[in-house]
Amino acid sequence: xxxxxxxxKHLITATGQRVTLRCSPRSGDLSVxxxxxxxxxxxxxxxxxxxxxxxxxxxxLERFSAQQFPDLHSELNLSxxxxxxxxxxxxxxxxxxxxxxxxxxxxxxxxxx
Amino acid sequence: DQQVKQNSxxxxxxxxxxxxxxxxxxxxxxxxxxxxxKYPAEGPxxxxxxxxxxxxxxxxxxxxxxxxxxxxxxxxxxxxxPGDSAVYFCAASTRKLIFGQGTxxxxxx
Numbered sequence: 001x002x003x004x005x006x007x008x009k010h011l012i013t014a015t016g017q018r019v020t021l022r023c024s025p026r027s028g029d030l031s032v033x034x035x036x037x038x039x040x041x042x043x044x045x046x047x048x049x050x051x052x053x054x055x056x057x058x059x060x061l062e063r064f065s066a067q068q069f070p071d072l073h074s075e076l077n078l079s080x081x082x083x084x085x086x087x088x089x090x091x092x093x094x095x096x097x098x099x100x101x102x103x104x105x106x107x108x109x110x111x112x113x
Numbered sequence: 114d115q116q117v118k119q120n121s122x123x124x125x126x127x128x129x130x131x132x133x134x135x136x137x138x139x140x141x142x143x144x145x146x147x148x149x150x151k152y153p154a155e156g157p158x159x160x161x162x163x164x165x166x167x168x169x170x171x172x173x174x175x176x177x178x179x180x181x182x183x184x185x186x187x188x189x190x191x192x193x194x195p196g197d198s199a200v201y202f203c204a205a206s207t208r209k210l211i212f213g214q215g216t217x218x219x220x221x222x
Contacts, residue, residue, distance in 0.1 A: 002156060033210075042117070042202060042212035043157070056209055089154050098208050100145050104156025 003027065004105035006091050012111045018079040021108045025072055025093030031055065032074040032101055034066055037088040049074055050097045078110070086112045116140050117205050119213035126139045128222050132190040136203035136213055139184060143205035146179060151200045151215070158199075161188070193220045 005025035013019055025032050034046040045058035058090035060066075063081075068074045078085060088109050092102035118137045126132045137150045138146075144165050149157035163170040163177045163186070170177050190197055200215045 002158065004156070011126040035212075042119075044211075045209050045211070048209075057211055061143045092156070100147055100162055100206050100210070102210070104149075104158065105155050106154065 002103040002105065004091060004103050005088075005095050006105035006108050008108060009106070010111075011041055011110050012113065013081060014113055015081055015083060016080050017112075018077065019081065019110065020089075021076040021089050021110075022076070023074045023076070023093075023105060025074070025091075026103055029095050029100075029103070030072065031094045031097060031099065032072070033092040033094075034060075034074070034076050035090040035092065035104075037090065038084075038086075039109075041087075043090065046076070048098075056107035057095060081112045083112050086090030086110055115214075117203060117211045117213040119203055119216050121216050122214070123217045124217070125219045126193050128195055128220055129192045132188075132193045132197065132220065133199050134188040134190075134203070134216050134218065136186045136188075137184060138186070138205050140205065140207070140211075141181075141184070142207050143211075145206040146177070146186050146205065147204045147210070148175075148177060149202045149204060149212075151202065157202060165201060171209055190218075193218075195220050195222050 005024045030051045035043040046060040048056040087108045092104045146161040147162040148156045151157040204210045
């Protein structure tokens, strides 16, 4: 158990809808990272927050947004969903403003029908 | 543009033998290289890393080798155990982690 929690575990929705994925980092960790793993793809970095502020951006679509709240939990919002957004979404956390060793949650599996 | 590539989707090895997982990269600016291990229904877990200024790092049964001129790294697991069966991701860092597609290792008793 990494200490990172993600809810929900599974999410099934329809095209055009909007969903919110939630992540609670390990106690004491200030950074939260979001990754997307599509079928046959490695993990793609989406975005990082550090202590409430956006720190780094990767291949995140404009339809996607994230935030980190004062209690350090983070939410990833996905809107106008398309079939191709079906994927595993992982959240990871670490102590510092950037760490190579990141602690991953179990992921949220999103299915868009 | 795949900056980090793992060309073998799967590898099968006998228990007790050596497992060698390979990874190639294109960007000379990466400063760290890492291996993560993933079991089904779990998130990846950090396994071992190497700085770009080194060519070898060892941790127990796991050794990572870096060949900068070839832009290639490899993970050696000796001896392999059935519990090592998992998907292994290599990753490279420039203050963001860039992951390869993963190699599924199966260690047979």
